[in-house]
Amino acid sequence: MLLIPCPNCGERDEGEFNYGGRARVFPPIEKTASVEDWHRSIHFASHEQGQVHEYWYHHGGCECWIEVKRNLHNHEIAAVNATRSDTDRSGT
Amino acid sequence: MKYSAFSLLQNGFDRDSRWPSILPCVTPKDRYDIIIVGGGAHGLACAHYLAKNHGITDVLVLDSAWIGGGNTGRNTAIVRSDYLLEASFKLKNFSLELWKSLSQELNYNVMYSPRGYIDLAHSDGELEHFISRANAMRLSGARAEILSPQQIESLEPSINLHTKSRFPVSGGLFQPDGGLVRHDAVAWGFARSAGRAGIDIVQNCGVSGFGVRNSRINWVQTVQGKIHCAKVLITAAGASSELARLAGFELPVEMINVQAFVSEPVKPVLDKVINYNAGLAYISQTGKGELVMGGATDGYPSFARRGSFARIEDTLVRALQIFPFLSNLRLMRHWSGTADIPMDGNAIVGISPLENMYLNCGWGYAGFKATPAVGWTMAELLATDQTPDLLAPFALDRFKSGALIDDAGIGPYPWLH
Numbered sequence: 077m078l079l080i081p082c083p084n085c086g087e088r089d090e091g092e093f094n095y096g097g098r099a100r101v102f103p104p105i106e107k108t109a110s111v112e113d114w115h116r117s118i119h120f121a122s123h124e125q126g127q128v129h130e131y132w133y134h135h136g137g138c139e140c141w142i143e144v145k146r147n148l149h150n151h152e153i154a155a156v157n158a159t160r161s162d163t164d165r166s167g168t
Numbered sequence: 169m170k171y172s173a174f175s176l177l178q179n180g181f182d183r184d185s186r187w188p189s190i191l192p193c194v195t196p197k198d199r200y201d202i203i204i205v206g207g208g209a210h211g212l213a214c215a216h217y218l219a220k221n222h223g224i225t226d227v228l229v230l231d232s233a234w235i236g237g238g239n240t241g242r243n244t245a246i247v248r249s250d251y252l253l254e255a256s257f258k259l260k261n262f263s264l265e266l267w268k269s270l271s272q273e274l275n276y277n278v279m280y281s282p283r284g285y286i287d288l289a290h291s292d293g294e295l296e297h298f299i300s301r302a303n304a305m306r307l308s309g310a311r312a313e314i315l316s317p318q319q320i321e322s323l324e325p326s327i328n329l330h331t332k333s334r335f336p337v338s339g340g341l342f343q344p345d346g347g348l349v350r351h352d353a354v355a356w357g358f359a360r361s362a363g364r365a366g367i368d369i370v371q372n373c374g375v376s377g378f379g380v381r382n383s384r385i386n387w388v389q390t391v392q393g394k395i396h397c398a399k400v401l402i403t404a405a406g407a408s409s410e411l412a413r414l415a416g417f418e419l420p421v422e423m424i425n426v427q428a429f430v431s432e433p434v435k436p437v438l439d440k441v442i443n444y445n446a447g448l449a450y451i452s453q454t455g456k457g458e459l460v461m462g463g464a465t466d467g468y469p470s471f472a473r474r475g476s477f478a479r480i481e482d483t484l485v486r487a488l489q490i491f492p493f494l495s496n497l498r499l500m501r502h503w504s505g506t507a508d509i510p511m512d513g514n515a516i517v518g519i520s521p522l523e524n525m526y527l528n529c530g531w532g533y534a535g536f537k538a539t540p541a542v543g544w545t546m547a548e549l550l551a552t553d554q555t556p557d558l559l560a561p562f563a564l565d566r567f568k569s570g571a572l573i574d575d576a577g578i579g580p581y582p583w584l585h
Binding site: 078097 | 420423468469471474476511568581
């Protein structure tokens with residue numbers, strides 16, 4: 077079970093959240109992006125030593141999307157931010 | 169020793185003290201033609217069919233723990249082939265054919281019980297989808313029927329269709345040949361048969377690296393040392409993405425926990441396998457009387473094999489909606505496994521970016537039913553280097569070419585598959 081420290085509501089049970097997937101960065105929609113670029117950004121998500129950067133939606137609380145840095149091996153949550161903070165969103 | 173009524177009688181007189189062990193204890197050689205990484209049912213089935221269909225026995229099967237201890241022993245043992253898309257259907261239906269005679273073939277009782285599988289629909293729209301699925305199955309030669317709620321009730325009287333429920337049952341898709349197979353027996357049966365043919369099976373022997381040169385694997389680094397090989401098959405479910413990374417490439421797969429639950433044993437109360445589709449809960453009763461239940465994935469990636477309590481609650485709530493008597497039972501055991509779910513929810517089987525490495529992964533929580541067919545076709549691929557027609561659609565390059573096999577039409581969101 078995860079306890080997710082929501083930046084708006086404090087520590088809450090995972091049952092209050094919906095998982096929204098990895099923070100994926102897609103290539104800009106222009107002709108320079110190749111099939112390979114799209115393939116990589118849609119089908120492969122990087123994680124450094126099990127650490128992933130992902131989105132969760134707090135439906136049982138503030139009804140906001142939040143960004144979570146989580147370790148897939150031990151479920152440790154390293155950082156939580158309100159969305160639109162430090163992610164590189166170029167092209168999304 | 170061949171298992172028979174005679175051997176049973178003979179060993180009964182010996183107070184069961186002389187049964188030979190199923191697997192010989194072997195030390196791996198320095199070199200093999202084929203190394204199979206992963207001693208689950210898929211890897212062991214492949215070993216069995218390599219020996220039986222192709223006469224290849226210079227094979228080593230490695231497992232980092234014990235055979236059948238991963239997802240083979242953690243699933244809910246259901247077999248069926250009620251798929252809409254042709255590629256998914258054909259492979260699983262071939263499997264269903266093989267299950268029928270597997271006990272005789274292996275001389276090991278895998279307890280195939282074709283008790284029938286009922287998938288419940290909860291709206292007219294869903295029922296229409298089931299009708300098209302049933303038609304597709306019948307056109308391809310499988311038996312499938314659409315049942316009314318009354319017919320479902322007459323087949324399975326303990327089901328609750330009367331109280332006002334949030335998700336009323338509007339009908340069901342019935343596959344009479346679906347049912348259960350004892351999953352541990354499948355692993356042991358294939359392992360025994362492969363071992364008797366001369367194939368080495370080594371447990372507690374994890375892989376920590378590959379010797380790769382010019383896109384070829386020359387050797388496999390294991391805890392028991394370096395083992396050279398001509399070909400390698402990766403068939404390691406939850407560990408497959410890590411093994412691929414060790415070999416130098418990525419897989420479009422996420423690892424997600426799936427849980428299953430077993431109640432205390434009771435007298436026979438449930439004959440068929442029932443799948444409740446509003447949310448997800450699949451329920452069956454074992455020969456011992458326990459009710460086995462499973463649900464959807466935990467819904468987010470994890471390597472931790474640590475189940476989410478929210479999912480236990482969710483699955484049991486849904487199971488209770490159709491079988492209210494379950495509220496009187498206690499859960500005896502529950503466990504979770506790491507399911508390898510690809511971006512389109514379907515398996516990745518075939519060649520890899522490396523010349524002599526082959527892949528069988530991405531079965532997620534739907535791999536058990538496909539076991540004998542995967543073993544059969546994978547053995548053919550390893551023996552002949554020709555991809556069998558049944559496997560061609562499951563190639564890794566489909567993600568780049570766009571020829572995805574997304575049975576549920578969900579898209580690249582593995583946690584929703």
